[in-house]
Amino acid sequence: MNRDFLKDKKRIVVKIGTSTITHVDTGHLNLLKMEKLTRVLTDIRNQDKEIVLVSSGAIGAGRKALGIKEKPRSLSKKQACAAVGQARLMMIYQKLFAEYNQTIAQILITKRTMINEISRRNAENTFHELLNMGVIPIVNENDTVSTDQIQDENFGDNDTLSATVAQMVQADMLILLSDIDGLYTDDPRNNEKAEFVSCVEKIDDGLCSMAKGADSAFGTGGMTTKIAAAKIANEIGVDMVIANGNDVVNISRILEGKEIGTLFKA
Ligand SMILES: Nc1ncnc2c1ncn2[C@@H]1O[C@H](COP(=O)(O)OP(=O)(O)O)[C@@H](O)[C@H]1O
Numbered sequence: 603m604n605r606d607f608l609k610d611k612k613r614i615v616v617k618i619g620t621s622t623i624t625h626v627d628t629g630h631l632n633l634l635k636m637e638k639l640t641r642v643l644t645d646i647r648n649q650d651k652e653i654v655l656v657s658s659g660a661i662g663a664g665r666k667a668l669g670i671k672e673k674p675r676s677l678s679k680k681q682a683c684a685a686v687g688q689a690r691l692m693m694i695y696q697k698l699f700a701e702y703n704q705t706i707a708q709i710l711i712t713k714r715t716m717i718n719e720i721s722r723r724n725a726e727n728t729f730h731e732l733l734n735m736g737v738i739p740i741v742n743e744n745d746t747v748s749t750d751q752i753q754d755e756n757f758g759d760n761d762t763l764s765a766t767v768a769q770m771v772q773a774d775m776l777i778l779l780s781d782i783d784g785l786y787t788d789d790p791r792n793n794e795k796a797e798f799v800s801c802v803e804k805i806d807d808g809l810c811s812m813a814k815g816a817d818s819a820f821g822t823g824g825m826t827t828k829i830a831a832a833k834i835a836n837e838i839g840v841d842m843v844i845a846n847g848n849d850v851v852n853i854s855r856i857l858e859g860k861e862i863g864t865l866f867k868a
């Protein structure tokens with residue numbers, strides 16, 4: 603499918619996953635990638651487009667800072683890691699974006715923020731003010747108070763969160779950056795015959811069954827939560843692309859209409 607229509611997208615939500623902003627082997631933050639990400643996003647802002655960044659990585663960053671070797675299972679441990687890691691994450695984003703004189707803001711939300719009409723409206727107003735002021739809001743789930751998914755392995759699922767943020771800010775497009783080129787017919791890490799899917803025009807049960815969970819030590823959700831995000835986004839008319847965040851310039855290429863990643867056409 604020709605992707606020239608993506609050139610006209612003005613308000614874009616970009617989500618970056620833990621596996622993308624951390625080094626695979628150590629789990630430490632990948633500063634070079636974060637530095638490139640801030641440069642690319644500021645450059646997109648310079649083209650008069652608006653950006654909301656949904657960044658994961660708080661739990662992973664906190665876990666490294668606290669010297670916790672195993673992936674934390676208990677909710678309170680994840681929350682403690684997130685509390686330490688979120689501050690680190692923002693400190694680094696602040697420093698990197700400041701290099702380019704780009705103002706950022708932190709917005710921490712929970713699923714409950716979206717459900718409650720008053721808090722939703724407050725968040726919505728804040729987003730709109732910030733975007734009008736040229737600020738890049740950086741969003742994460744407020745993991746320390748988020749009790750909605752206490753027993754849920756999908757705690758802190760930023761894929762679906764980014765789709766609801768896209769809905770809240772009336773975005774034109776959602777880009778999910780991951781550690782893989784996009785959707786395959788099966789998880790290519792476990793099935794070498796898996797084939798790449800370039801474009802999805804209908805999300806049906808067959809497509810959902812292709813998506814498996816995350817196999818990595820730091821990522822959560824895998825493709826399952828990305829398909830769930832695509833469903834939410836497409837239903838409200840928002841096009842979504844899953845692309846490889848190893849090269850963050852992919853964000854610019856997508857917005858130039860290049861055939862990068864898997865496009866979920868609304
Ligand atoms: N059908 C599929 N196509 C591509 N990747 C898949 C699929 N099913 C499962 N995956 C896994 O999903 C992972 C990406 O999800 P995740 O580790 O949660 O990343 P992120 O931190 O970017 O959210 C991939 O590395 C891959 O192993």
Ligand SMILES: N[C@@H](CCC(=O)OP(=O)(O)O)C(=O)O
Pocket residue numbers: 618619620621657658659660661662684742743745757758759760761820821822823824
């Ligand atoms: N709020 C969590 C995000 C968890 C999450 O969805 O992670 P990922 O699957 O890597 O996008 C954190 O910052 O660690």
